[in-house]
Amino acid sequence: MSLFFDDVWVGQEFRSGSHLVSRDDILDFAKAFDPNPFHSDDEAAKTVGYPGIMASGLHTLSLSFRLFFDLHLWDEAVMPSPGIDKVRWLKPLYGGQEIQIKATVIEATASRSKPDRGIVRLLHETMETTSQGVIFTAEGLHRLRRRLA
Amino acid sequence: MSLFFDDVWVGQEFRSGSHLVSRDDILDFAKAFDPNPFHSDDEAAKTVGYPGIMASGLHTLSLSFRLFFDLHLWDEAVMPSPGIDKVRWLKPLYGGQEIQIKATVIEATASRSKPDRGIVRLLHETMETTSQGVIFTAEGLHRLRRRLA
Numbered sequence: 001m002s003l004f005f006d007d008v009w010v011g012q013e014f015r016s017g018s019h020l021v022s023r024d025d026i027l028d029f030a031k032a033f034d035p036n037p038f039h040s041d042d043e044a045a046k047t048v049g050y051p052g053i054m055a056s057g058l059h060t061l062s063l064s065f066r067l068f069f070d071l072h073l074w075d076e077a078v079m080p081s082p083g084i085d086k087v088r089w090l091k092p093l094y095g096g097q098e099i100q101i102k103a104t105v106i107e108a109t110a111s112r113s114k115p116d117r118g119i120v121r122l123l124h125e126t127m128e129t130t131s132q133g134v135i136f137t138a139e140g141l142h143r144l145r146r147r148l149a
Numbered sequence: 150m151s152l153f154f155d156d157v158w159v160g161q162e163f164r165s166g167s168h169l170v171s172r173d174d175i176l177d178f179a180k181a182f183d184p185n186p187f188h189s190d191d192e193a194a195k196t197v198g199y200p201g202i203m204a205s206g207l208h209t210l211s212l213s214f215r216l217f218f219d220l221h222l223w224d225e226a227v228m229p230s231p232g233i234d235k236v237r238w239l240k241p242l243y244g245g246q247e248i249q250i251k252a253t254v255i256e257a258t259a260s261r262s263k264p265d266r267g268i269v270r271l272l273h274e275t276m277e278t279t280s281q282g283v284i285f286t287a288e289g290l291h292r293l294r295r296r297l298a
Contacts, residue, residue: 033211035218036227048228057230058214062182062207069184078185079197080238081206087233 002076004147005108005118012105014122016067018129021055023095029059054092060099060136061087064126067101068140077144079117084140091128091135098129106139110146117145151225153296154257154267161254163271165216167278170204172244178208203241209248209285210236213275216250217289226293228266233289240277240284247278255288259295266294 030039034056037044042052055063061084093099107121119141126136179188183205186193191201204212210233242248256270268290275285 033215035215035221036229037224038229050229054229057232058207058211062211065207066182066184072184075186080185080187080199080203080241083206083238084236085234087236089230089232092229 002072003074003144004077005110005120005144006147008105008108008120008144010105010108014068014071014073014103016071016101016103018098018100019063019067020098021063021093021095023053026053026055026059026093026095029062030056033058050092052094054094057087057089057136060089060093060126061138063099064101064124064136064138065140067099067126068103068122068124074142074144077147079143079145081143082119082141084138085121087136087138089136091133093128093135099126099135100129101126103140115146117143119143151221152223152293153226154259154269154293155296157254157257157269157293159254159257163217163220163222163252165220165250165252167247167249168212168216169247170212170242170244172202175202175204175208175242175244178211179205182207199241201243203243206236206238206285209238209242209275210287212248213250213273213285213287214289216248216275217252217271217273223291223293226296228292228294230292231268231290233287234270236285236287238285240282242277242284248275248284249278250275252289264295266292268292 039056045053102125103122110118122140124138188205194202251274252271259267271289273287
């Protein structure tokens with residue numbers, strides 16, 4: 001069953017399962033997308049105040065959205081997204097840590113020009129599973145079809 | 150030569166080389182991070198109004214920052230970033246297209262609590278090389294050490 005724009009309400013919450021992030025995952029992503037050395041070299045990470053390499057923020061962001069998409073909430077309604085606001089990396093993500101996400105609807109706006117769709121703004125929060133400490137937040141914009149379009 | 154916080158000024162511009170994005174790159178990224186079907190299935194892309202699969206926005210974002218990091222502007226000064234604002238996907242990115250980026254300093258704020266560093270806000274713009282059409286914009290926050298720290 002797919003949700004449509006009309007099925008979404010402010011305050012609605014969605015929670016994902018957990019995902020274990022390995023050191024190799026962190027190294028692979030850094031190699032592909034983020035050459036900043038504190039994502040691939042433990043000594044470089046120590047010089048910026050961390051005990052060892054941490055995931056690239058682009059990796060944490062991509063994993064967080066992957067966990068959200070894996071909920072398959074609105075497979076029949078989803079259209080390409082217009083954007084994301086307020087991406088914030090609050091704590092580092094290390095290899096061997098497990099993450100899970102909570103997403104809360106904070107705004108739902110029907111399109112004025114296109115009556116078949118609307119934009120839903122979600123607060124995405126990514127927690128380290130054991131501590132439940134929030135390591136990442138962002139406000140994702142999701143474009144969804146209306147049920148009665 | 151590495152830039153430090155003190156070497157950066159509002160209005161300063163940086164431009165990257167070009168990077169060719171393949172259809173396989175798009176498929177690989179989608180498989181890892183974005184199961185929305187319009188990134189892996191041409192028919193699904195057509196149902197949302199595009200001629201074929203387009204890169205996941207997370208992929209476009211990650212590639213855009215990769216191109217920026219590859220400039221190695223501030224290798225000796227860079228610390229982990231606090232975040233990104235106003236991520237916007239303006240046009241789709243297709244396999245076979247080449248992209249390049251322009252980054253413009255729009256704000257530079259010395260830390261009040263930590264005199265050894267500051268935050269630089271850059272407007273990142275990703276262009277399709279041939280048309281120079283802007284396909285992606287974001288405001289990246291970059292935490293840099295001060296030269297005299």
